[in-house]
Amino acid sequence: MKKNRIADLLASLQALGRKKTRHPTASADHGNVLEIVAAGNPVTSQDIAPPAAAVMTGKPVTTQSRTDKLIMQHDYLGDVAGVAQLSPSKKPVILLGELVFASIEKPAPRKGFVAQPARSLSKPLQIGKTRHLHVLVHETLLNAPKKAKFALAVDSIIRYGRKQKGRCILINGFHTVDETYINLYTFDKGDLVKINEKILVDADNFRYETEIRQLLDQHNHPDTRLIWTNPLIPIEYPGLVLAKDAPFAGAKAITLTRHASHTGLRQNILPIGIAAVSVMGYAATVGMDVSRFNAAKQDYQRLASSGPTSTESLDLLRARDQWMKAEKPLQKQLPKLDALLIAIGNNKDWRISQITLAAAGQSNQGQPGQPADEAGITFKLRIPRQAEIPPLDQAQPVLADLASAANITLRLVPQGWQETNEGNQKWLSLTIKSGNGETAPAQQ
Secondary structure (H helix, E strand, O other): OHHHHHHHHHHHHHHHHHHHHOOOOOOHHHOEEEEEOOOOOOOOHHHHOOOOOOEEOOOOOOOOOOOOOOOOOOOEEOOHHHHHHOOOOOOOEEEOHHHEEEEOOOOOOOOOEEEEEEEEOOOOOOOOOOOEEEEEEEHHHHHOOOOOOEEEHHHHHHHHHHOOOOEEEEEEEEEOOOEEEEEEEEEEOOEEEEEEEEEEEOOOOOOHHHHHHHHHHHHOOOOEEEEEEOOOOOOOOOOOEEEEOHHHOOOOOEOOOOOOOOOHHHHOHHHHHHHHHHHHHHHHHHHHHHHHHHHHHHHHHHHHHHOOOOHHHHHHHHHHHHHHHOOOHHHHHHHHHHHHHHHHHOOOOOEEEEEEEOOOOOOOOOOOOOOHHHOOEEEEEEEEOOOOOOHHHHHHHHHHHHHHHHOOOEEEEEEEEEEEEEOOEEEEEEEEEEOOOOOOOOOO
């Protein structure tokens, strides 16, 4: 009797140690959380037997396993043992589970894993520093049959998560004969902000639903939607969204590589190209204006050198000469206007709906002592309405900040504010003018 108890105890320790070492892909050093939950059922000799290949498909089977009852439209592979039994297929096999490791932080090299090109987490047209998702795959996949096609579940998860509004957690993973791998991808307004990884009991264990419920309770918040994806076996849970195979629709095959290269520049080709085309278009427009100005200047110089033929032509040439040498009032306002636009652009919720500069010679009408560059700028600014503050009190610090940034005097014109509604958002529209007191109306 004592020998049998000792043998059972040794078998339990061996099985528990094997479960803890099957997945070397998660570490607290790299922003991912790994939590191992040991099965609560007694360990027998059958639990120590090597696992069979685990390739989940949508094909009907005759076994009574809960995993086999799940109908899927794609083939999933998340166990090293299943790599050796791969066969050529028209649709790519979606890789996940212990075969793939993903981290927002750059991970250290891992034995048995090969780094793949980093995935960009930034917006498609964003220029500058970008965030990346670092992906490693198990080295056995690189020795798979050449005609085997692969797709990474994490690529589909990122694409699906970017389309979600608000805050949500996409739950993905894989069932093996011994345990269940769970990956939780947290998205906030389409941005991937966190990845958690956990290992629970296998799907046929009587504790499976209990541990899944505990996991969902830990991440269930009023502002967060929980989205469950295949090939994980779902449970009944209030508010749980069953996406099934939807995130993996249109999954495209990729080529696994032994030498990953940084793809930041390649992913920025589109925004860089758009910026380059814009700069070239702007340069072409300016160049044409400069060419027309030079042509007009040459014509004037040619006519001036030939000498006047009458008093009228002399007066005309003198007037043109005075006009070309005269100061340009609007040109003096450009530095102030530039500083004003930069100050407004630094506030992402502020919008300019209209801006007007006074015509030349009208900047100081009605204001004899006011400098030309302090007059003639009128614009309409729209800002989010703060319901608890009166409109004029809300407008006062806005005018003060803009006046300080642009080094000009700004005021709100009489009856120059208006409240509007767009959907659930309330806006305050302000009509702002440079200078003090009443000014002549600007010509738009």
